Amino acid sequence: MTAEDEDSGRKKPLERLGVREIAKRVGVAPMTVSRVLSNPDMVAPATRAKVLAAIEAAGFVPNRLASSMRGSGRMIGTVVPSLINSGIADQVQGMSDECQAGGYSMLLVQGEFTPEAEEHSIRTLLGWRPAGMILQSFVQSEVARQLLVSSGAPVVEISEIKGRKPIDMVVGVSNFETAYAMTMHLAAKGYERIGFVSTPIHGNDRLQQRRTGYHAALSELGIKNHASMEVEVPITAAGGAQALVLLTDRHKDIDAIFFSSDTLAIGAVQECHRRGWAIPGRIAIAGYGDMDLAAQLFPPLTTVKVNRYEMGRRAVRQLLDRLAGNLKLATITSLGFEIVDRESA
Amino acid sequence: MTAEDEDSGRKKPLERLGVREIAKRVGVAPMTVSRVLSNPDMVAPATRAKVLAAIEAAGFVPNRLASSMRGSGRMIGTVVPSLINSGIADQVQGMSDECQAGGYSMLLVQGEFTPEAEEHSIRTLLGWRPAGMILQSFVQSEVARQLLVSSGAPVVEISEIKGRKPIDMVVGVSNFETAYAMTMHLAAKGYERIGFVSTPIHGNDRLQQRRTGYHAALSELGIKNHASMEVEVPITAAGGAQALVLLTDRHKDIDAIFFSSDTLAIGAVQECHRRGWAIPGRIAIAGYGDMDLAAQLFPPLTTVKVNRYEMGRRAVRQLLDRLAGNLKLATITSLGFEIVDRESA
DNA sequence: TGCTCATTTGGTTCCGGTACCATTTTCGTT
DNA sequence: AACGAAAATGGTACCGGAACCAAATGAGCA
Numbered sequence: 001m002t003a004e005d006e007d008s009g010r011k012k013p014l015e016r017l018g019v020r021e022i023a024k025r026v027g028v029a030p031m032t033v034s035r036v037l038s039n040p041d042m043v044a045p046a047t048r049a050k051v052l053a054a055i056e057a058a059g060f061v062p063n064r065l066a067s068s069m070r071g072s073g074r075m076i077g078t079v080v081p082s083l084i085n086s087g088i089a090d091q092v093q094g095m096s097d098e099c100q101a102g103g104y105s106m107l108l109v110q111g112e113f114t115p116e117a118e119e120h121s122i123r124t125l126l127g128w129r130p131a132g133m134i135l136q137s138f139v140q141s142e143v144a145r146q147l148l149v150s151s152g153a154p155v156v157e158i159s160e161i162k163g164r165k166p167i168d169m170v171v172g173v174s175n176f177e178t179a180y181a182m183t184m185h186l187a188a189k190g191y192e193r194i195g196f197v198s199t200p201i202h203g204n205d206r207l208q209q210r211r212t213g214y215h216a217a218l219s220e221l222g223i224k225n226h227a228s229m230e231v232e233v234p235i236t237a238a239g240g241a242q243a244l245v246l247l248t249d250r251h252k253d254i255d256a257i258f259f260s261s262d263t264l265a266i267g268a269v270q271e272c273h274r275r276g277w278a279i280p281g282r283i284a285i286a287g288y289g290d291m292d293l294a295a296q297l298f299p300p301l302t303t304v305k306v307n308r309y310e311m312g313r314r315a316v317r318q319l320l321d322r323l324a325g326n327l328k329l330a331t332i333t334s335l336g337f338e339i340v341d342r343e344s345a
Numbered sequence: 346m347t348a349e350d351e352d353s354g355r356k357k358p359l360e361r362l363g364v365r366e367i368a369k370r371v372g373v374a375p376m377t378v379s380r381v382l383s384n385p386d387m388v389a390p391a392t393r394a395k396v397l398a399a400i401e402a403a404g405f406v407p408n409r410l411a412s413s414m415r416g417s418g419r420m421i422g423t424v425v426p427s428l429i430n431s432g433i434a435d436q437v438q439g440m441s442d443e444c445q446a447g448g449y450s451m452l453l454v455q456g457e458f459t460p461e462a463e464e465h466s467i468r469t470l471l472g473w474r475p476a477g478m479i480l481q482s483f484v485q486s487e488v489a490r491q492l493l494v495s496s497g498a499p500v501v502e503i504s505e506i507k508g509r510k511p512i513d514m515v516v517g518v519s520n521f522e523t524a525y526a527m528t529m530h531l532a533a534k535g536y537e538r539i540g541f542v543s544t545p546i547h548g549n550d551r552l553q554q555r556r557t558g559y560h561a562a563l564s565e566l567g568i569k570n571h572a573s574m575e576v577e578v579p580i581t582a583a584g585g586a587q588a589l590v591l592l593t594d595r596h597k598d599i600d601a602i603f604f605s606s607d608t609l610a611i612g613a614v615q616e617c618h619r620r621g622w623a624i625p626g627r628i629a630i631a632g633y634g635d636m637d638l639a640a641q642l643f644p645p646l647t648t649v650k651v652n653r654y655e656m657g658r659r660a661v662r663q664l665l666d667r668l669a670g671n672l673k674l675a676t677i678t679s680l681g682f683e684i685v686d687r688e689s690a
Numbered sequence: 691t692g693c694t695c696a697t698t699t700g701g702t703t704c705c706g707g708t709a710c711c712a713t714t715t716t717c718g719t720t
Numbered sequence: 721a722a723c724g725a726a727a728a729t730g731g732t733a734c735c736g737g738a739a740c741c742a743a744a745t746g747a748g749c750a
Contacts, residue, residue, distance in 0.1 A: 065410045298619050
C-alpha cells in the first residue's frame with residue numbers, strides 16, 4: 001500500500017466527501033450508503049452498522065441539495081412579513097418547531113403585502129423547490145398564484161379563513177368573528193362609544209376582516225359607525241399611544257377603544273398612566289393577540305386570544321401530513337379564539 | 346407540425362422546465378440561458394432579450410438547488426434560539442433584510458444552548474451546503490466546530506466579543522461592558538443595593554459575561570456581592586414580576602434591580618404598579634435591550650440599548666463581503682451600546 | 691434436492707445549472 | 721486585405737444522492 005494519494009486518510013474536506021467515498025471505504029455500493037441514510041430498514045443491521053461507523057468517522061454530512069434534486073427534499077419554505085412587533089415571531093417559532101420535529105428545514109423569506117413583492121418572494125421560494133410552502137395571508141398576484149399551482153407543491157395559506165379563493169389549504173381564524181365578538185363583548189360590558197385602532201389596513205385581508213367585524217357588531221347594536229372613530233397607526237407602542245390621544249381628542253365621550261394588536265393596546269395603556277387616566281374608569285382598552293405581557297400588564301389587558309404559535313404548528317402539520325401521502329383534500333382549518341376578559345375593559 | 350407530443354405548448358409544470366428547455370425554445374445553447382441568469386453581461390443584448398422573453402413566457406423559475414450544487418449557491422444558514430420574547434426576532438429580521446438585499450436566501454434552524462443540540466443544528470445546516478453561516482453564540486461542541494471549519498464556508502458568530510476562541514468572524518457587543526456600565530450607572534445615581542435578574546445563565550456566554558460585568562462593577566464599588574441578590578427566571582413578563590417579588594422579599598432594603606432583559610424589567614414594572622410601589626421611589630428598575638416598548642413604558646425604562654437588528658445586518662454583511670472575495674481576515678466587529686437613562690431608575 | 695419468494699445489494703442514469711474549455715463571430719489595426 | 725484579440729456562443733462533464741431495475745443471496749417448503 002503505497003502512501004501515495006490513496007492514503008485512505010480521514011478528514012477530507014466536506015467538499016470531497018460523498019456517498020461514493022463512504023461506500024468505497026466500507027466496501028459497499030453507494031446505493032447502500034444512500035439507503036442507510038434514508039431507508040435504514042432496507043439494509044441489513046450488520047452492513048448498516050459498518051456504514052454508520054464510517055459516516056461517523058469521516059464526519060460525513062449528507063448533501064441535502066442532491067436529495068432535493070431527486071425529489072426527496074425536506075425543506076419547507078415560508079413567506080412572512082416583518083418579525084418585529086407582531087405575533088409573526090410566535091407563528092414562525094411554531095412552524096420551526098414543527099418542522100424540526102418532522103425532520104424538515106425551514107427557509108424564511110421576507111414578504112410585503114404588495115402584489116409585486118409577493119411575486120418576488122414566491123419566485124425566490126420556488127427557486128429552492130421546497131417540498132411545501134406556507135404563506136402568510138392570501139396570495140393576491142395572479143402570476144404568483146399560477147406559479148404556486150404549477151409548482152405542484154402543497155401550499156398552506158395562514159390567513160383569514162373566509163374570503164378569497166384559497167390555493168390549497170388554509171389555516172387561520174375568522175378575523176371577522178374575533179373582532180365582532182370583542183366589540184359585542186365591550187358593548188355587553190356597557191361601553192357605548194367604541195373606537196377602533198389598527199395598523200395600516202390596505203392590502204391586509206385579516207385587518208380588513210377585523211374592521212368589518214367591528215362594523216357589523218356596531219350596526220347590530222344600532223350604533224352608527226363614524227370613520228372618525230377609527231385610526232390607523234404604525235405597529236408600535238408609540239403608535240398605540242398616539243392613537244389614544246387622537247381618538248380621545250376627537251371624541252371626548254369615547255369610552256372604549258379596541259386595538260387590533262396588543263402592542264398598540266399596551267402603548268395606549270402606558271399613555272393613560274402618563275395622563276393619570278383610570279383604566280377602565282376613564283377609558284377601556286382592549287387588545288388583540290394575548291401576547292405574553294397582556295396578562296401581566298397593569299391593569300391586565302382584555303384581549304382576543306389567538307394562538308399564533310399553534311397556527312404555525314398546524315400549518316406545518318397540514319403540509320407534512322399531505323407530504324406523507326395522507327388525504328389530498330384542500331382543508332380549511334379554523335383555530336378557535338377566546339375573548340380574554342381582564343380588567344382593562 | 347403534427348400536434349403530437351411536440352405541441353411546443355407553454356405552461357409545462359415547473360418540474361419539466363429547465364435551461365435546456367428554454368434554450369431549445371429560443372434556439373440557443375443551455376449555457377447561454379445559464380449566462381443570462383447569472384452573468385447577463387456576457388450575453389449579447391439581443392440574445393439576452395430573447396432568452397428573457399422565453400423565460401417570462403414559460404414561467405421558468407431557475408432551480409437554485411442545481412446552482413448550489415455547482416458551488417454558486419446563494420443561501421446563508423443561521424442557527425438561533427427561540428424567536429419568542431427576546432431580541433432575536435429583531436436580529437433575524439436584520440439578517441433577513443440584508444440577505445434579501447444581497448440576493449441571498451436564509452435558512453433558519455432552531456438551536457438550543459446544549460452541545461448536543463448545537464451539533465445537531467449545525468449538521469442540519471451543513472447538509473444544505475450554505476454559502477455562509479451565522480451562529481448565535483459561540484460554538485461549544487468540538488465536533489461541531491470541526492465540522493464548521495472543514496466545511497470551508499465562512500462563519501459569523503454573533504456573540505460576546507471576548508472569550509472563547511472564535512471559529513472565524515465575530516459580531517457582537519461586550520456584554521461584560523454593557524452590564525458593568527449599567528451597574529456603575531445605577532450606582533452613580535445613588536443606588537447602593539442593586540439586584541441582578543437574568544434568564545437561565547447556564548451555557549449562555551452572553552449572560553455569563555453580563556453577570557461578570559455586574560460583579561466587577563460591584564466589587565469596584567466596594568460592594569460585596571451576595572448570591573441572594575441574584576435570581577434566574579424564565580424569559581417572560583411573569584418571570585420578571587416573580588423575580589421582583591423574590592428579591593424584595595429577601596432584601597427589604599434593595600433599592601434597584603438590573604434585569605438582563607427588557608421583557609423581565611417590564612414585567613417587574615407591572616408588578617410594582619400592582620403593589621402601588623413608586624418607580625424609582627420604592628425601587629429602581631433597569632432593563633437590557635431597549636425594545637420598542639421600553640421608551641413608551643410608564644415610567645420610561647432605563648435600559649441598555651443594543652441594536653440587535655443592526656447586529657443581524659452586520660453579520661450578514663460580513664459574510665457577503667467575504668463571499669464577494671474581499672479580505673480574508675477573521676474580523677471581530679464590536680457594535681457599540683448605550684445606557685439609555687430614563688425615569689425608571 | 692429443487693424451486694419459489696423475500697431480503698439485501700449493486701449498477702446505471704438522472705435531476706438541472708454551471709465550470710471549463712473549444713469554437714465561432716466580430717472588430718479594431720496596420 | 722490580413723491578422724490578432726476580444727466578444728459571444730456552444731459542447732460536455734460534473735456536483736452527489738436517489739429512483740429504477742437487475743442481480744445475488746438466503747430462507748421456507750414441497
